[in-house]
Amino acid sequence: MPQLPRYEYTGPVDCTIPPNRAVLKGKSVIITGGANGMGEATVRAFAAEGAFVTIADLDEVRGQELAKELSPNAQFVKCNITSWDDQVQMYEAAIANSPHNSCDIVIANAGISRASGDDLWPLDDVNEPPVKPELNIVNVNLIGTMYTWKLAIHYFRKQPDTEDRDRCFIITGSMVSWIDSPANWQYTSSKYGLRGLMRTARRNSHEQGIRINYVAPCYIKSAIRSAAYEAELMAKGVEFAPPEDVAMCMMKLATDRTINGHSLMITPKSVSKEGFKDVGMEDHIEDGYFKRTQKAQLSIIEDQWVPGWSKGRTAEGAAKP
Incomplete structure (x- = not known):
């Protein structure tokens, strides 16, 4: 397995050093939620460098189109991350069809937001029986990603044990893991939970040669958001970052084996010219x-x-x- 040192704080990641793109050629990469938005941008970036990317998503039409466009460096696997069986099939397909029958990098990007409906938030009629929430956001963002992590551990340990192989797991989190976001109850709780998973897993991850890191986007330009709402947010002072900056941040983490146990945040260019920087809030200094x-x-x-x-x-x- 890859030899990693025990985690200890050694200072923030130097994000000014560009990713070593050459090491991605021939690597097997799984990206959940890879058919649209930040996931799609990341799929494109990794496939362009010669990685074999498994696009895992529920959007079959868009996923198949993207895989066809990027062929032979991509395949699509329909996957609901709340389904353990779907995720097993995703990993099996990634390994079976990759150049070296491996699983080197897993980017747990799939997730849903308040826009899908947060049933923990509404106030019920006090004259009626209380309504049990379904907690769909927690089930997708937190439980689904925990499935992805558990299976990544299993399949990382099965892959060819050669020096050029990596065991890299990246979680797409959110800046709401550090800032209050009123009404985003399930979403915020799930992203805090994922940050907690990274922080505790990093303490033992070296024992299985696995690197685990967390990426925290804030406001990212997306076609999902209406132009009118985007304009309203900008009028309130919001600065948007492009999804390509998320992809570059993922690439930085995926190509630098010295990075383990860090959180990088996606920022506007006015904050960091690279579009991302180390959060610097994961250790008690x-x-x-x-x-x-x-x-x-x-x-x-x-x-x-x-x-x-x-x-x-x-x-x-x-x-x-």
């Missing part, structure tokens, strides 16, 4: 309670991410007598 507690937690939790470790441990992680 200043001396104080949080830094001391984090150090203690890393000492208390002794779990190792290796086969058979849990057999000698209780459910809470203590050594069995």
